[in-house]
Amino acid sequence: MVIAKKIIVVNPFVGVPKHNDFDIVQEELSELQESEFLAEAIYFSVDPYQRMKLGNVYPCDMIGGQIARVIESKNTEYPVGTLVMGHFGWRTHTITKPENEKLCQQKPYLYKLPDFEHLPVSLGLGVCGRVGNTAYFGFSQICQPKPGETVVVSGAAGAVGSHVGQIAKIMGCVVIGFAGTDEKCQWLIQEAGFDHVANYKTADIPTFLKGTAPNGVDCYFDNVGGELSSVVLSHMRTFGRVAVCGAISTYNETNADKLKATVVQPSIVSKQLKVEGFQVNRFADRNMEGIQKNLAWVKSGQLKYKEHLTEGFESVIDAFIGLFRGDNIGKSIVKVT
Numbered sequence: 251m252v253i254a255k256k257i258i259v260v261n262p263f264v265g266v267p268k269h270n271d272f273d274i275v276q277e278e279l280s281e282l283q284e285s286e287f288l289a290e291a292i293y294f295s296v297d298p299y300q301r302m303k304l305g306n307v308y309p310c311d312m313i314g315g316q317i318a319r320v321i322e323s324k325n326t327e328y329p330v331g332t333l334v335m336g337h338f339g340w341r342t343h344t345i346t347k348p349e350n351e352k353l354c355q356q357k358p359y360l361y362k363l364p365d366f367e368h369l370p371v372s373l374g375l376g377v378c379g380r381v382g383n384t385a386y387f388g389f390s391q392i393c394q395p396k397p398g399e400t401v402v403v404s405g406a407a408g409a410v411g412s413h414v415g416q417i418a419k420i421m422g423c424v425v426i427g428f429a430g431t432d433e434k435c436q437w438l439i440q441e442a443g444f445d446h447v448a449n450y451k452t453a454d455i456p457t458f459l460k461g462t463a464p465n466g467v468d469c470y471f472d473n474v475g476g477e478l479s480s481v482v483l484s485h486m487r488t489f490g491r492v493a494v495c496g497a498i499s500t501y502n503e504t505n506a507d508k509l510k511a512t513v514v515q516p517s518i519v520s521k522q523l524k525v526e527g528f529q530v531n532r533f534a535d536r537n538m539e540g541i542q543k544n545l546a547w548v549k550s551g552q553l554k555y556k557e558h559l560t561e562g563f564e565s566v567i568d569a570f571i572g573l574f575r576g577d578n579i580g581k582s583i584v585k586v587t
């Protein structure tokens with residue numbers, strides 16, 4: 251009999267998640283039924299949405315994607331040795347079957363990894379997974395960029411942001427990024443090929459934008475929301491497009507006054523902006539197309555990736571808290587064993 255270790259959340263998060271919001275428990279797994287398989291976790295994904303998408307019943311299992319290997323199987327489509335991406339949560343062992351898709355909010359719930367050749371399988375959680383698809387579909391479909399246009403990316407040194415900026419360069423745009431440390435800004439210029447960057451914690455943002463986007467911003471890919479985004483909106487060009495991907499600056503906010511909308515409507519009306527939120531689930535039926543596109547860019551060297559790797563099952567809690575301290579450059583992942 252297999253005993254799985256899993257992380258549960260014991261109470262709703264208040265403000266930044268804390269270690270004592272979590273507990274580690276064991277679960278006895280039953281025998282495999284027809285069409286089920288047993289998967290063993292290799293890497294966990296660490297993502298901001300995990301702060302926002304738990305249900306109303308506590309304790310509950312922590313949600314999350316993982317790369318896992320099939321170690322026992324009663325499903326011919328998923329023989330022993332198959333590598334999968336699955337939304338199994340933070341747990342070492344999982345018994346599942348493809349039909350469980352209907353029980354999961356995340357789409358797709360489960361798929362076999364394509365052949366990454368010499369590249370690490372952990373890329374299936376980042377640049378060649380749903381995060382990569384967030385960048386690829388979110389930017390290309392929502393921003394509809396054209397060569398020569400000026401693109402601003404917030405959260406630029408993170409998993410999604412660093413990817414969006416590089417696609418924008420591939421598409422011939424001028425790319426401006428905002429990140430939270432000078433080290434991140436340096437990496438964005440030197441490695442990721444951004445044209446201009448600023449540390450949003452220390453820069454005079456209006457002056458920086460006037461200097462780097464004198465004719466205004468055509469596309470804004472927003473990962474953070476809040477005040478920074480209000481300033482960027484006021485620097486948009488007529489008919490600019492805004493892809494609202496996330497709002498991490500608000501996820502831990504407990505002061506209700508700070509969650510009231512800053513007045514952005516005059517910018518939207520006067521510049522006739524198109525502002526559209528999206529969730530990558532919308533593009534689930536094109537999941538493999540996006541992965542193959544990003545994989546090809548990685549293989550050709552046009553798309554660089556960086557992973558922020560933490561090791562050990564239990565350390566995933568600290569890696570998660572670290573997202574909100576800005577610990578990571580690129581994709582935060584945890585090697586489970």
Ligand SMILES: NC(=O)C1=CN([C@@H]2O[C@H](COP(=O)(O)OP(=O)(O)OC[C@H]3O[C@@H](n4cnc5c(N)ncnc54)[C@H](OP(=O)(O)O)[C@@H]3O)[C@@H](O)[C@H]2O)C=CC1
Nearest residue numbers: 298408409410429430473495496497498499528529530576
């Ligand atoms: N719509 C969708 O389908 C999806 C949306 N998302 C969203 O995209 C965004 C980026 O996600 P992802 O790339 O995975 O995460 P990141 O890799 O960007 O990691 C989080 C980063 O956010 C920054 N950050 C943390 N707190 C704040 C704050 N208070 N204000 C501004 N920045 C902050 C930190 O960087 P720094 O040092 O620069 O502050 C931190 O490193 C998130 O908002 C997420 O929710 C992600 C996936 C799918």
Ligand SMILES: CCCCCC(=O)/C=C/[C@@H]1[C@@H](C/C=C\CCCC(=O)O)[C@@H](O)C[C@H]1O
Nearest residue numbers: 295299302314315356380381496529530531
């Ligand atoms: C106000 C809440 C905004 C949350 C925005 C956000 O981050 C939404 C994300 C999910 C998204 C998760 C996608 C990629 C995560 C990659 C790793 C993985 O687990 O596969 C998608 O599931 C729909 C949004 O809910």
